[in-house]
Amino acid sequence: MMTKNQTYLSRPRLMKSRRSDAGRAKLSLEIKKLEGKLGGPIPPEQWKLPAGYKEDEKSLANLEEMANPEIPTLSLADVTEEKRKKVIISRLEQQPNFDISLMGAGRIKQVRAIKEVKADTAAGKVIQEIEQRIITNMMRKAIAEE
Numbered sequence: 001m002m003t004k005n006q007t008y009l010s011r012p013r014l015m016k017s018r019r020s021d022a023g024r025a026k027l028s029l030e031i032k033k034l035e036g037k038l039g040g041p042i043p044p045e046q047w048k049l050p051a052g053y054k055e056d057e058k059s060l061a062n063l064e065e066m067a068n069p070e071i072p073t074l075s076l077a078d079v080t081e082e083k084r085k086k087v088i089i090s091r092l093e094q095q096p097n098f099d100i101s102l103m104g105a106g107r108i109k110q111v112r113a114i115k116e117v118k119a120d121t122a123a124g125k126v127i128q129e130i131e132q133r134i135i136t137n138m139m140r141k142a143i144a145e146e
Contacts, residue, residue: 051066055073060086
């Protein structure tokens with residue numbers, strides 16, 4: 001039950017942990033579609049987007065810094081969930097044309113995507129997972145290009 005101060009975005013999802021096989025398949029398909037768009041060389045704008053942390057764990061590191069072996073950085077796997085979320089939100093803030101369609105959530109643009117990730121909704125978790133996979137894919141490509 002929602003209290004007066006809760007917004008739509010923070011409403012608990014009853015079926016959150018009971019994703020069906022069909023739901024998992026749809027999520028996997030959405031992610032594969034996005035990863036398919038990443039074929040070819042890394043787009044120039046992606047090099048400047050946050051992809052992890054610098055060694056101090058306070059400042060964000062972009063993909064260019066993450067791919068440089070001479071710069072000490074931490075990947076998303078090396079930091080806490082909260083810090084991962086901060087990287088994703090920062091990436092979203094720097095992409096004014098962010099636009100994605102998710103089954104069950106509809107079309108999500110930049111402002112709503114940021115709200116969904118901050119509120120830790122089901123759609124926000126999907127967006128976060130997609131961005132994490134994009135970062136992983138970009139890192140693989142960047143290392144392979146060296």
